[in-house]
Amino acid sequence: MKSDTFWRHATLWPALVLFALLTILPLLKLLALSFHDVEWVDREAIWDWVGFANYAALPQDNLLRAGALNTLIFAVVAVALQMLIGFILALLTTHVVRGRIFYRTVFILPILVPGIIIGAIWKLMYSYDFGVLNAVLMWLGLAPQDWLGNPDLALLSVIIVDVWHWTPFCFLLLLAGLESLPDDIFEAAKIDGATRWQQLRHITLPLMLPTIAVTFVFRMILAFKVFDEIYLLTGGGPGTSTEVISFTIYRRFFTEDQTGYGAAMSIAVIAVIAACIITATRATAGKGAKA
Amino acid sequence: MTYHRKLFTTLAASSVAMTASLAAAQEAPITIVINQSPWFPGFQAVVEKYEEDTGNTVELDVNPFAGSLEKQRTAVRADESPFDLLIMNAGFFVEFYTGGFMQPLTDIDPDFALSEDIYTFDDSTCWNAEAKTITCDGGDLLSVPVNPNVLILHYRQDLYDEAGLSVPTTWDELYSNAQALHTNSVYGISQRGQRGTFDVTYDVFPYIWSHGGGIVDQQEDGSYQITINSPGTLAGMETYLKLANDVGHPSTAGQTQTNVIQNMATGRAAHINSVPAPGLFDDDTKSMVVGQVGYAPPPGTAEIPSATPLGHWLAGVPKNIADDKKQAALAFLTWFQTDEAQRAYAEAGSMPVSRAVLTSEMADQPKYRWMKAMAEALPNARLTFTFPEATQVLAITELRFNQAIGGEMDLKEALNTAADEITKVMQDAGYDMPAPEPLQ
Numbered sequence: 108m109k110s111d112t113f114w115r116h117a118t119l120w121p122a123l124v125l126f127a128l129l130t131i132l133p134l135l136k137l138l139a140l141s142f143h144d145v146e147w148v149d150r151e152a153i154w155d156w157v158g159f160a161n162y163a164a165l166p167q168d169n170l171l172r173a174g175a176l177n178t179l180i181f182a183v184v185a186v187a188l189q190m191l192i193g194f195i196l197a198l199l200t201t202h203v204v205r206g207r208i209f210y211r212t213v214f215i216l217p218i219l220v221p222g223i224i225i226g227a228i229w230k231l232m233y234s235y236d237f238g239v240l241n242a243v244l245m246w247l248g249l250a251p252q253d254w255l256g257n258p259d260l261a262l263l264s265v266i267i268v269d270v271w272h273w274t275p276f277c278f279l280l281l282l283a284g285l286e287s288l289p290d291d292i293f294e295a296a297k298i299d300g301a302t303r304w305q306q307l308r309h310i311t312l313p314l315m316l317p318t319i320a321v322t323f324v325f326r327m328i329l330a331f332k333v334f335d336e337i338y339l340l341t342g343g344g345p346g347t348s349t350e351v352i353s354f355t356i357y358r359r360f361f362t363e364d365q366t367g368y369g370a371a372m373s374i375a376v377i378a379v380i381a382a383c384i385i386t387a388t389r390a391t392a393g394k395g396a397k398a
Numbered sequence: 399m400t401y402h403r404k405l406f407t408t409l410a411a412s413s414v415a416m417t418a419s420l421a422a423a424q425e426a427p428i429t430i431v432i433n434q435s436p437w438f439p440g441f442q443a444v445v446e447k448y449e450e451d452t453g454n455t456v457e458l459d460v461n462p463f464a465g466s467l468e469k470q471r472t473a474v475r476a477d478e479s480p481f482d483l484l485i486m487n488a489g490f491f492v493e494f495y496t497g498g499f500m501q502p503l504t505d506i507d508p509d510f511a512l513s514e515d516i517y518t519f520d521d522s523t524c525w526n527a528e529a530k531t532i533t534c535d536g537g538d539l540l541s542v543p544v545n546p547n548v549l550i551l552h553y554r555q556d557l558y559d560e561a562g563l564s565v566p567t568t569w570d571e572l573y574s575n576a577q578a579l580h581t582n583s584v585y586g587i588s589q590r591g592q593r594g595t596f597d598v599t600y601d602v603f604p605y606i607w608s609h610g611g612g613i614v615d616q617q618e619d620g621s622y623q624i625t626i627n628s629p630g631t632l633a634g635m636e637t638y639l640k641l642a643n644d645v646g647h648p649s650t651a652g653q654t655q656t657n658v659i660q661n662m663a664t665g666r667a668a669h670i671n672s673v674p675a676p677g678l679f680d681d682d683t684k685s686m687v688v689g690q691v692g693y694a695p696p697p698g699t700a701e702i703p704s705a706t707p708l709g710h711w712l713a714g715v716p717k718n719i720a721d722d723k724k725q726a727a728l729a730f731l732t733w734f735q736t737d738e739a740q741r742a743y744a745e746a747g748s749m750p751v752s753r754a755v756l757t758s759e760m761a762d763q764p765k766y767r768w769m770k771a772m773a774e775a776l777p778n779a780r781l782t783f784t785f786p787e788a789t790q791v792l793a794i795t796e797l798r799f800n801q802a803i804g805g806e807m808d809l810k811e812a813l814n815t816a817a818d819e820i821t822k823v824m825q826d827a828g829y830d831m832p833a834p835e836p837l838q
Binding site for chain 1: 464467468471474475493497498499592593594595647648649650651652653660661664666717718789790793797800801804805806807
């Protein structure tokens with residue numbers, strides 16, 4: 108018995124060492140970097156200790172503030188829409204048998220398309236002068252819109268692209284959840300005279316809660332990391348209207364070469380996201396236990 | 399029998415070709431890291447000619463503007479650079495010089511010199527490490543120019559002829575011409591206003607310089623002064639905004655260089671101020687305005703004539719590559735400076751860096767009509783940023799100019815905010831620089 112425990116732990120070690128090398132070490136290096144400013148002189152990197160100065164500068168960073176707010180709006184609005192549309196689509200299609208392979212293939216197409224192509228497609232569609240959206244508006248006798256150049260519209264335009272891109276992901280997970288629900292409960296409810304709405308409200312939703320929670324948390328994590336859509340469509344502009352945290356870190360760390368400050372920003376963001384995930388997981392676990 | 403004969407002939411021909419190729423290649427293969435720009439196809443063509451003429455091999459690593467800078471940084475900081483030639487932009491080359499990353503070209507070959515015909519663009523090819531200044535007077539030759547990017551006014555010659563307009567030399571004249579040509583289907587002017595790495599900032603320089611303004615100006619004693627919230631910069635930006643708001647594209651704040659060039663190529667713009675892409679506008683597979691685009695130096699004011707920013711590109715050899723690679727990179731640069739290469743470069747649709755070619759008989763041919771405008775603009779062209787903190791300053795100016803153009807921030811507030819932010823960046827970097835008085 109003792110020997111079994113030993114081997115169980117021993118076989119875990121290679122994976123743990125690999126995990127430490129690939130994840131923890133880079134994080135520790137990033138943490139160390141965040142307490143320094145780096146300057147290059149005669150091809151040598153000079154690390155100057157600055158203590159918590161990089162962290163202290165974060166609240167004053169106007170781009171970070173704008174990025175944090177936009178990221179929050181982006182993540183909440185985009186993921187809420189994706190969950191809602193994905194769930195409705197899953198409900199509508201869960202009992203469809205004919206053409207199942209066809210519609211599933213069509214629905215998942217957007218997540219199979221590479222980000223760079225999505226950027227190109229939507230940039231063309233949103234183009235003020237040559238885009239199909241403005242062509243339709245003008246055909247209807249409406250004024251063309253500056254989808255990506257108007258500060259009031261730009262974030263919404265990017266959210267629409269993200270919803271188009273990621274709703275299939277939510278749809279697939281939620282559909283799998285719906286299909287795994289036991290039929291006998293629904294049959295019993297029907298015999299008892301439950302309407303479709305009552306079945307949804309009192310059976311489907313409570314049983315789907317763990318799947319919904321996992322999908323939501325997973326999508327929120329990905330939404331907080333959004334980068335490619337912003338980079339390709341707006342570059343964070345106009346002004347700061349589509350600035351998001353990942354893009355701010357990219358600018359500070361790579362383009363401006365402020366590696367110490369960029370590292371501090373990264374560590375702070377990792378800490379905030381980790382705190383959000385832990386809170387969300389605990390809340391979900393609590394709800395699950397009550398249910 | 400026939401099959402064997404064919405096989406034998408093919409093998410023999412292949413071995414002869416391989417032998418010839420091996421005999422011709424005198425240098426090690428090199429890799430050039432470069433950005434994707436309107437002038438890139440011409441550079442690619444001239445590299446192919448180099449390979450054909452010499453048998454040497456050149457690989458091009460092509461990236462977006464910011465991506466190229468990041469790759470170059472990573473390469474020179476590594477133990478060994480994967481790139482043997484870096485094509486550095488005028489906005490950022492100083493950080494490669496000050497970091498000690500570039501090999502003085504005369505250390506590779508003491509006889510190497512810049513051809514007298516090649517522009518030095520305000521001595522940006524040289525760096526005096528002791529004095530920490532850009533100068534060929536006592537400085538090391540660190541790079542060779544490969545492209546003379548400056549902003550040139552592009553205008554629709556056919557529309558000018560129809561309307562009987564004259565080529566503008568001042569912003570007021572440009573405004574008046576743009577107003578005359580502005581219709582529902584043609585914008586009077588299309589300007590780049592989007593925030594990027596060095597995008598809107600680059601394009602507003604002709605406006606602000608010709609009104610006596612600036613961003614961060616180097617003084618005669620080598621010190622720096624922040625001028626972004628000076629009355630001159632304000633006046634320049636007001637001129638830019640007047641054109642944008644009255645006769646410009648409805649989405650100026652969202653316009654990239656690609657959009658601006660596209661607007662001209664599709665006949666949607668009567669004017670653009672852009673780095674030249676002459677090969678594109680005269681290519682009937684890519685342009686609806688073949689032979690209809692005229693070129694002139696950017697306008698100025700009655701007091702200060704045309705002033706355009708140098709956005710040129712410099713090729714430098716990193717220190718951290720093998721000696722044979724350095725030799726091979728230098729061989730390419732030596733060849734690139736020749737009259738033959740420079741003419742081929744122009745013929746392929748890019749702008750040569752040779753004064754002799756730019757002012758040769760080629761400029762009289764309609765196909766190369768942009769050459770005269772370029773030769774006229776270059777003497778007034780100036781370096782933009784000559785300190786290594788340029789990327790941080792640009793992050794500020796790109797945002798604030800864009801906010802002012804998009805109406806997200808009042809112009810004076812944008813300039814004053816930028817001045818405060820630039821002051822902090824420069825002071826943090828150790829410059830003795832007082833904050834400028836705010837614009838009222």
